[in-house]
Amino acid sequence: MTSLASPAADQTAGTRNSLILVVYTAAIFVSALLLFSVQPLFTKMVLPRLGGSPAVWSVAMVFFQTLLLAGYAYAHFLMQLRNRIVPVVAHLLLLVVAILTLPLSIANSWGEPPTSGYALWLLGLFVVSIGLPFFALAANNPLLQAWFVRTGHPAAPDPYFLYASSNIGSFLALLSYPLLIEPIFSLRMQNLIWTAGYGLLIVLIAACGLLLWRAPAQLSIELQAEESDAPPPSWLLRARWIFLAAVPSGLLIAVTAHISTDVAAAPLLWVLPLSLYLLTWVLVFQSRPLLPHAWMLALQPLAIAGIVVLLAVGGEQNLFLTLGGHLLCFFLIAMACHGELARTRPAARYLTGFYVALSFGGMVGGLFAGLVAPFTFSWVAEYPILLALAALCRPAQKSERLPSVTRWYWLVLAAIAIALIVPGETTGAVTAYLQEHRVWVAGVVGVFAALLALLLNVERWKIFATVVVALVLIRLYPADDGRVETVRSFFGVHKIVVTSHGQYHVLMHGTTIHGAQKYQNDDGSPVTGRPEPITYYHKDGGIGRAITAVRERKGAPLKVAVIGVGAGTLTCAAEPGESWKFFEIDQTMVDTASDPKYFSYIKNCAPDFKPVIGDARLTFAKEPDGIYDLIIVDAYSSDAIPIHLATEEAMAIYKAKLAPQGAVVMHVSNRHLALESVVVGIADANDLKSWVYNEDSGRDDEYIFPTDVVVSARDDADVGNLASSDKWTETEPTEGERVWTDDYSNILGAVYRRLRDGE
Structure with missing residues (x-):
């Protein structure tokens, strides 16, 4: 009887495991699809109340990252409960309450935007209008993965592959919006489709809860027993997770601001960095990564050096080559950072805490790049700052090659800094040389940082310091000849440039001229009288x-x-x-x-x-x-x-x-x-x-x-x-x-x- 019953039992278990895998994967995929399709959808609904600015996208990212942290913390709290039914019932009730607020709409009580403080106003608008349904969505990824662990599925000990499924849904949502959804459907129809998708998600999550409830308790107990010996992650490791998540998250917003400010503020460019960012999460959490982490760590210093060179050259040389270069380098840096997170991920029992650390880091990076930096700096300073910090995302090196040479590094760097900063007889000659050869000098320093990492295996702090020197050189000797000042607001960064000999004052946004005025005639005499409109506004235009x-x-x-x-x-x-x-x-x-x-x-x-x-x-x-x-x-x-x-x-x-x-x-x-x-x-x-x-x-x-x-x-x-x-x-x-x-x-x-x- 036993020999006859075993195949049937095995077949039943196999069917149950297949069903669990399909339903949980589908629920996580649909949740991510809804999570990221709501961003362009609702942002587009807000546009008639606020101008189309890259900052709207940045503030939206800050809102989503903050709510993501709240959702992950809520999931972590629920999964501290030993009971398997209470988290399911609590979350389903939250989802049902959230769907009662749909379809999406701008809160009636939210008035017109103020004349200042746009970022805080926009954050409040997002919270009041879509905060509850998004909060419920934000909790799904860690919550469903934790439920999956408790089902006792054979893949439960390492459920992080489901995170890849989540990010595939996010990735497809972002790409499909401008390519398929926006050209085909009206905003009202998009809203109705999104609401229907939310209803489908509730059904899928209810099915996930039912499968968890029907799973043999013994399987979950055995899994917990296997993991009981897994030590909890140290606070130092948790801090490292936060840092590794914060840098690429901040870089995501910083590179978006840069390419839409200093290169070209073309539409759709705002979506590309976020799509690449999500793609890195998909790749690093695969069971067998398509791009090995060791390769990404080797390419990361070259990517940092590449951005240094691109910043030194400027965005006017070749638009598509420059854009492609920034996006490729950002992708490689994010792959290295997220690969480190995947490499150091904890046992499944600490899964929700791991995701809380990731979301907290993402929020910190987003707040710095999306809110703090625009109010602190008059230029896109967050990009080089985060680029330098990316060097510290590398794993610690146990030993350096040629330590007899590298031990003199700090002394040599200090001598170079003194030569550049302290006035002296050679200062004028050095300044003149740097002004004439700024691209080569900054580029060589950036490439030198990469060589330090790849050939001498030096510690990350030395790489960081070298990158800082290169970036300081770029800032001290900018590409824009005669730049007078940069003016930054919620709506972008503008440059006021004086041309050779002060003949024209030019207002620029990225590489686009928005106005100019002639201050000197061709013979060098000042222009007097009523200024003549030029650029696009000339009388013959x-x-x-x-x-x-x-x-x-x-x-x-x-x-x-x-x-x-x-x-x-x-x-x-x-x-x-x-x-x-x-x-x-x-x-x-x-x-x-x-x-x-x-x-x-x-x-x-x-x-x-x-x-x-x-x-x-x-x-x-x-x-x-x-x-x-x-x-x-x-x-x-x-x-x-x-x-x-x-x-x-x-x-x-x-x-x-x-x-x-x-x-x-x-x-x-x-x-x-x-x-x-x-x-x-x-x-x-x-x-x-x-x-x-x-x-x-x-x-x-x-x-x-x-x-x-x-x-x-x-x-x-x-x-x-x-x-x-x-x-x-x-x-x-x-x-x-x-x-x-x-x-x-x-x-x-x-x-x-x-x-x-x-x-």
Whole structure:
């Protein structure tokens, strides 16, 4: 009888184990999918209340990392209970309460954003609106893994492979949103699908709880007995886990800020670093890692050196090569850090505590890079700081090669520092040499740090110090010739650059110029009188021609609204007797444009300048209807556009504020997005005609740039001679192209059109 019963019992156990594996994997996967798809979904819902800024993404990351810690701590607390049923019932009740708050929506009690303190306001908005459902989701990964351990499954002693499943779900959620979900579904439909997914998740977690409840208690007891001899992790090891999690988490936000500030603020770039970050978690927690940890540790110093070289060279050389370099190096550094976490992970009984340490480190890194650094530094200082700290993520070295040589390292480094800092006869010569050869010097120092690690196996503190020297050299001798100052706010980092001999003052965001003013003539004499608008705002450009056409059509002083201040250039496009009102979301931008040491447009042309501060979608909507002859929308921060200012609903607001024969001018010059058809579409949806201007001035050396402009109005007569000009093309909506609304937009489509057109 025994021999006949054993195969049946084995078959039953095998079926049960297979079912446990499938259900738990599916639950963790769906939970992660929901966890990370909610970020772009809800952030997009917030956009009509706050401009599209990389900082919105950073603050969202801080919120999610903080709630992740709270969820992990809650899971850790539940799993301290010996009873197997209480955690299941408690968590299911939490999920049921959370689903009652769905579909997702912005809390009615949350008013308009303030004129300052955007980060704290945004954090509060996230907490009140989606805090509970996200908190419940955040607890699922460690909680389900801990339940899995108690099922007695053969893989229970090492359940960390389920963490890979979680991160695969997160990875797919991020990639699928811009590629599939956003182009196909409206925001309302996305919300409903997400809510349905939440309901499915509750069913899957209930099934996980049922499988845990039905699992033979003896199996779980035997597993706990096997692990009873496993020593608890020391507090030093826990601190190491926190540090190893904090550095790549902070680097994630720092590299995102860097590539969207100092390289190119192109849309979708914010998703790429996070996708790579999640991919590293998938790879390091595989049962058989595809990329061995030893390889990653060997490549990590080279990655650090690579970023040092990239920072020294700057972002203007080759856009895609620079972006690819930063992302590849970030990936290798994160792989090394997360690989160390995977290598030092504890026994399954300490699983939840391990995840609490990881999430705490992630929160610390996110807080530093996402909130502390932007308010502390006027430039993206968090990137080099975290890069240097990445050197300390390497494991401790037991012995160095050639110790007779490396023991002199600190003395040599101190001598170099003294030579660079303390004034002396050679200081001038050294400074001149470094200014001329800054890229080579900083690059060589960075590469030297990598060689110290790979060839001499030196301790991590020496690598750290060498990297610091290289980064200090880059900061002391920046790539931007004549940089005057950097100005940082919640909405980004702007640079005010003085060109050779002080001829031009230039306002830059990353590699994009947002305004410039000529201060000296070609013969070196100072420019006097009323400043001439240049860059995109020259009188012969699209914006200048549109202003002239509407002015001639009216034959009287204009009443104009301008969304976006920039360097204040358009204040000098106004003529005596005209009323021009400006709307700007960033107070620091107003302060910069109003400071005569940077730009004097406002001082000379609008000394009583008093712009309306706040998101123009909200502030401009409060203006009286039917009063403006011309509305100029020029609010794009670098190449990252505030989508909510380019939708059918936004155009409806502009139209309502127009005088009977008024026109809307939208500046759509963009290196990464083709937006002309978007504006034509939203104008047509509001029964407006559109004319498109695309012309290269051929005068870039004079800071007069080509512009892409769309003018929309009710009738041909409203835009005067512009309608008959051969420089303007009346354009119909593109057949089959869906109109952008607050409920739908397709950034990827705009990127594709720009690539297709080869511009």
